[in-house]
Amino acid sequence: MTDLGIRRIEGRAITVRGNDIDTDRIIPARFLKALTFSELGEYPFYDERFDSEGREREHPFNRESARGAKILFVNANFGCGSSREHAPQCLKRWGIDAVVGISYGEIFAGNCEMIGVPAARAEAQALAKLQEAAEADASAEFCVDLERMEVRGGNLRVPIELPENRRRALLDGHWDSTGQLVANAEQVRNVYERLPYTRGYQEA
């Protein structure tokens, strides 16, 4: 399956500060009981955005400018913890098409990649400038450019990194791996037949 490639993500940005923001905070476990991902766009950071009576609290996702934002600026080890794909799914369904941070929980980064959301890395000080710029002017527009590997916004130009194969997959529209894996069924069978455990450790 081939999707259209992604070259640039342009739009407003939300800054969520803090290291080690885990996927339980991004989407609490009770929302994982939904049988589809389709409704998850309302729930990013739900328990931080609303108190127990459902009243809104101060949170970057509750600001008016957050509606329609395309880019998320975070800090280190974002998305650590649970493997729930619901975390990047809820962000994407909110409208986030790119995340820029210092580092990520690896399963989270892999899940982003699987759904065509770049989880790009930037150096800490440069990232801080992006976060400040997005906070200072809620209407500021940014561009995550996967060809030039930089984020631009105002007078800022910040280099970003992605593993080259992930960047390539996004540019070429090949991030959905199922088709590629299924296409190699013949080679899979060869590996299967070579592994002793698949035949109960009996000689072939």
Add this chain to the structure above:
Amino acid sequence: MASGTLYNKIWDSHVVERLPTGQYQLFIGLHLTHEVTTPQAYDMLAERGLRVAWPERTVATVDHIIPTDDLARPYVDEQAELMMQALEKNTRSFGVRFLDFASGRQGIVHVIGPELGMVHPGMTVACGDSHTATHGAFGTLAFGIGTSQVRDVLASQCLSLDPLRVRRIEMNGALAPGVEPKDVILHIIRRLGVKGGIGYAYEYAGSVIEGMSMEARMTVCNMSIEGGARAGYVNPDETTFAYLEGREHAPVGEAWDAALTHWRSFASDADASYDDVVEMRGEDIEPMVTWGIHPGQSVGVHEPLPDPEAFDEAERPTVERAYAHMGFRPGQKMTEVPIDVCFIGSCTNSRISDLRTAAELARGRRVAEGVKAIVVPGSQAVKKQAEEEGLDRVFSEAGFEWRHAGCSMCLGMNTDKLVGDQVCASTSNRNFIGRQGSPRGRTLLMSPSMAAAAALEGRVSDARTLA
């Protein structure tokens, strides 16, 4: 680049192809599944007209949403009932074996895979659950994956992956009496940090690890992801083989002998090279307890809580947030902290050895007044074994509730949840904000004996003083 390690040997024997993206296609020997991370994957398969490529290499169970008190259908929680029905329907229509309650083999996915003898040294294992590294205890390469990757494994029995680096964590010396496997892994995560493992598979080695039982090794490997590592493993040895022998899915007769030869060949070579080696001493480890909001924020039970100023500037906001959420103060000792709830269970600590340890302390004592304490065995088999040993009566007589198997209060996806800002002494693996079902709930991670001691004393206590 590491070479000659178990990681390298399993990787090399399971690589199918290099994909056009540059990632590697890796064959997955065992796919463990549960109700929460699969319904969307099955839907995606159906939308694309794909079937499950190797249904005999996938197995399903129900653990996250299953009630642990009233199992009557339909479940009290309507969403849980729908989730269960989806799993029943999907496994039936795609031809996947479902180990449900009626099978007698239901339980937490990371407890039943090993206890049924499905997990063999030299295998690759995947599961839509971050604690899949548990199976590394058997000398496997085991990956926690997301739902789109579950779709990949169902459709192709493969994953698209990048290679990892390998860090050997060599834990030598010996553990002091009363120090448990949970303390070992909490100590490792505290030392190396919750981000320290990013990009790595952890190889746990040294005399402390080699001297551990399989259940102990599972506890250690289980929390690899809490240290940021994508996978964690222990080289297979005689302890591994003795555990597997005679289990339902273990080979027998000539096949057993052939398997042993094969399994032995996967252990890291004596002259293997690693991307990193870290040495630690078992004697340096005390009974541990977490005080914060991630598993790296822990102290020895008698150690005062740290000063935020002692941390790097970048780490300080997380430390301050932890103090604000937990309501603790620097310099305080955890032994001053009263608890409201005790949870003994989860894929980290719900096996028979964990229950025996906790029961030993509970025998002849009473849970402190005002404390709600629940014991949730990891599987139906663990529950049955415990009941044969009379542990259920020990717990009940002491005032602990004895429940059915499941994930339960580890993440509060069933009806077992913290309420308000309750403090819970928990044998689970995550103390994240809101993890146990209440946004204001407070989780203290610790070993089974420490959790039992906290329940009996009504506050965090050094279990060694009760023994």
